[in-house]
Amino acid sequence: MKILCAYSSIEFNCEHFPGTLNSREVAHPIFYIPQKRLLSYTGKWAAGELTPIDSYLLFLSLLNSSDLVNFRVPAIRTPDTDSIIALNMEPLTKILIRLNIVPEITKAFPSYVITPETKDLSNVQYWIQNWKEAYKDFKDGYISANESQKLIHRELALERLIKNPHKPISSYARQLSEWAAVAGKFPEWKTSSPFTGKTLSCSELWQEIIIRASKEESIFSVPRIDLEDLLEHCECNIPIGSIFSNALFTVLRKALEKQKNFLGLGDINIGKVSYTILQADTSPESFNMLAMINSAPPDKPKQEDYPNKLSYLKAKLRYEAAINSGSRNIQEVPAQSEQSAVKVTHNNTEF
Numbered sequence: 001m002k003i004l005c006a007y008s009s010i011e012f013n014c015e016h017f018p019g020t021l022n023s024r025e026v027a028h029p030i031f032y033i034p035q036k037r038l039l040s041y042t043g044k045w046a047a048g049e050l051t052p053i054d055s056y057l058l059f060l061s062l063l064n065s066s067d068l069v070n071f072r073v074p075a076i077r078t079p080d081t082d083s084i085i086a087l088n089m090e091p092l093t094k095i096l097i098r099l100n101i102v103p104e105i106t107k108a109f110p111s112y113v114i115t116p117e118t119k120d121l122s123n124v125q126y127w128i129q130n131w132k133e134a135y136k137d138f139k140d141g142y143i144s145a146n147e148s149q150k151l152i153h154r155e156l157a158l159e160r161l162i163k164n165p166h167k168p169i170s171s172y173a174r175q176l177s178e179w180a181a182v183a184g185k186f187p188e189w190k191t192s193s194p195f196t197g198k199t200l201s202c203s204e205l206w207q208e209i210i211i212r213a214s215k216e217e218s219i220f221s222v223p224r225i226d227l228e229d230l231l232e233h234c235e236c237n238i239p240i241g242s243i244f245s246n247a248l249f250t251v252l253r254k255a256l257e258k259q260k261n262f263l264g265l266g267d268i269n270i271g272k273v274s275y276t277i278l279q280a281d282t283s284p285e286s287f288n289m290l291a292m293i294n295s296a297p298p299d300k301p302k303q304e305d306y307p308n309k310l311s312y313l314k315a316k317l318r319y320e321a322a323i324n325s326g327s328r329n330i331q332e333v334p335a336q337s338e339q340s341a342v343k344v345t346h347n348n349t350e351f
Contacts, residue, residue: 095128210252
């Protein structure tokens with residue numbers, strides 16, 4: 001029996017019964033093979049083990065397996081068919097694999113029809129390209145919806161913590177950092193941690209910075225430039241006005257302010273500074289440095305001598321500033337007049 005395939009217009013033989021069946025009645029058996037098995041044959045195609053007719057049948061059967069192509073008439077082979085298949089077999093295979101994860105594919109992706117105008121397959125490259133673009137839109141939308149759902153769950157849990165007046169921000173800083181990573185779309189490119197030296201994503205680093213910035217004892221370990229980059233990103237990507245953004249910006253801005261204030265050493269006892277007459281244009285930074293040096297403890301601080309770690313860190317910083325200045329015992333310069341200036345050298349810098 002001779003059979004004219006309903007999809008490929010290829011004529012093939014079937015034994016044991018005489019007669020002829022036309023293309024409207026039956027198709028070549030390859031069109032009944034499940035897509036997963038069809039995809040396994042693409043390896044043979046790539047290795048050059050299939051004839052041109054075999055490749056043509058495989059290509060059409062893959063198109064048919066997508067459920068996005070309707071054969072109103074059989075496709076035909078032309079002088080350009082082998083080239084079309086060579087150029088589009090791999091892109092078709094890739095998009096079919098991706099489409100397998102999409103539920104109700106016929107509702108989400110465009111469908112095409114083999115008609116007398118399209119039966120030469122000259123438009124198939126545009127169909128595949130449209131499927132690729134539709135898949136990207138689907139993927140972006142799916143991720144966005146999925147991330148939005150995650151964000152809602154995080155916000156519900158975080159809201160209960162923020163509204164609890166007995167809980168400091170540091171107690172829910174991790175949840176806040178995870179919320180910020182989703183809401184602010186923290187980038188995922190790789191970087192090196194300034195804390196451990198290990199490679200991690202920028203998102204992971206920024207989450208750790210938020211956690212550290214929420215605690216007095218670890219604010220000073222955060223590199224200022226990283227803190228500024230994080231704050232700038234959040235200001236550009238996270239809308240203000242919610243209790244979540246308010247908590248986040250409170251943490252970051254307070255941490256940055258403390259770092260700008262010489263790591264939060266605003267409680268230095270300025271009365272101990274022996275220099276009381278300064279130039280009118282002396283900067284606050286210069287005066288703070290003098291205050292640090294002159295209020296430093298005489299001996300190297302020991303943590304057990306201080307009520308908490310923060311007090312110890314402050315004393316240690318003052319002590320190291322005095323040592324590094326090279327002038328542990330600063331000589332007071334008597335004031336000659338209210339307009340006279342006092343010169344103090346710190347690391348070869350005149351104040």
